[in-house]
Amino acid sequence: MTNWVIGRLADRRFASLDDLNEAIAAEVDAINDRTPFRGHQISRRNLFAEYEKSELIALPEARWQPVIWKKSKVNRDYHVEIATVKYSVPHTFAGQHVDVKITGHALTVMSGGEVIASHTVSGRRHSFVTEPDHVPAQHLQSADLWSRAYFVRQAHKIGPNTVAAISDLLDRQRIEAQGYRSCQNILALARGDNKQLLERACGQLISETARRAISYTAVKQQLAALRTQAAARPTTTPPAAAVTTALGLEPPPGRRDTRGAHLAGPEQFSLTALTGRQSTSTGTSSQEELQ
Structure with a gap:
């Protein structure tokens, strides 16, 4: 049938797809109504109507979907x-x-x-x-389910500001369970040594001066801001010698002990002072040997 249609329309030109489709439909109808068909005085259309149409079943109400x-x-x-x-x-x-x-x-x-x-x-x-x-009844308790009591109990381990933040987040939910994952993610931010930092972040979010809607994203951003502030804060590191003196540590082997010299002044580094100290030390050792 395809070759028949192409052969009949090969020399024609069409200005649009609609015109082409109309011409193709007309040729298909002509093929279906043409007799004889395979040596019998009957057309394709009549053969279908007489023997095949009755075997068809109804199409489904809804179109097929993946x-x-x-x-x-x-x-x-x-x-x-x-x-x-x-x-x-x-x-x-x-x-x-x-x-x-x-x-x-x-x-x-x-x-x-x-x-x-x-x-x-x-x-x-x-x-x-x-x-x-x-949604389960409010009085239902099950180890398989999260609940407000569970998250408030975990927040108490961090501090009152965290408890207030978790409670505020759950109070704003139309269905309380829709806030449970956010609560879980917020509490997870306290892992390691971050409990105090999370408590400060929650405190700043629930304060009257900077009132913000509590969410996991808001808490995470506040934590990041606190870490940035801490990193920008100037720090002073005491000299290594001062730390050694304050802790009462001996100098490493092979190095001269100059702690006393620093305290007594630069004159302690003079040749006379150093030579006299060595002579005194040697004389004392000789007297000890004689005794």
Whole structure:
């Protein structure tokens, strides 16, 4: 059929694709209605209508879309993270591995072959999509779940300013669990010797003079500013000799002990002073030998 259409239209010129498509459609109709077809007095169209059309099934209501499968683990805030977006599942599945099916804009979370959550794919990066029915009752306590009490308890180990910052962050969430990961990231900034620095940063953020919305990014930026200020602050380093004298340390082997000379003045370095000291030392040693 392709060669037939090309042969019939080879010598014609068209001003647009629409004109070309109309001409192709007309030639295809002519081929389908032409008789005989393969030695029989019947056309392609009539043959299809008589023997094949009745065997066709109805088209699906929705057009075909590619399906993407992913594996994920439900975090302690009962959300799975897909492409930076967190989608909620029933809190009883916290800590479990699940399958995620993405078809177009539909996202389905499955466990053991059963659908446990359905969401619309979010186009906002680093956002939360939380179903209220997935949120546990406030009185529920479980080792598999994060909670306000858990983060406040961890913040108390750092200081009151950190407790106030964590509480402020959670109070501003429409659904409290959506702030749990930020709390976890903020507390992680205290690792090593950074507890006091984190406490200062939180104190500056919650102060009345520089009130800012508490977030992981805000705390991290405040920490960086404090470190920059500390690095720019001038420091004085005492001379090595002064440190040695203050600590009462002996000079390294092979070096003259000049601590007394520094204290007595530069005249102690004169040849007379040094020679007299050596003679006195030698005489004393001789007397000790004679005794």
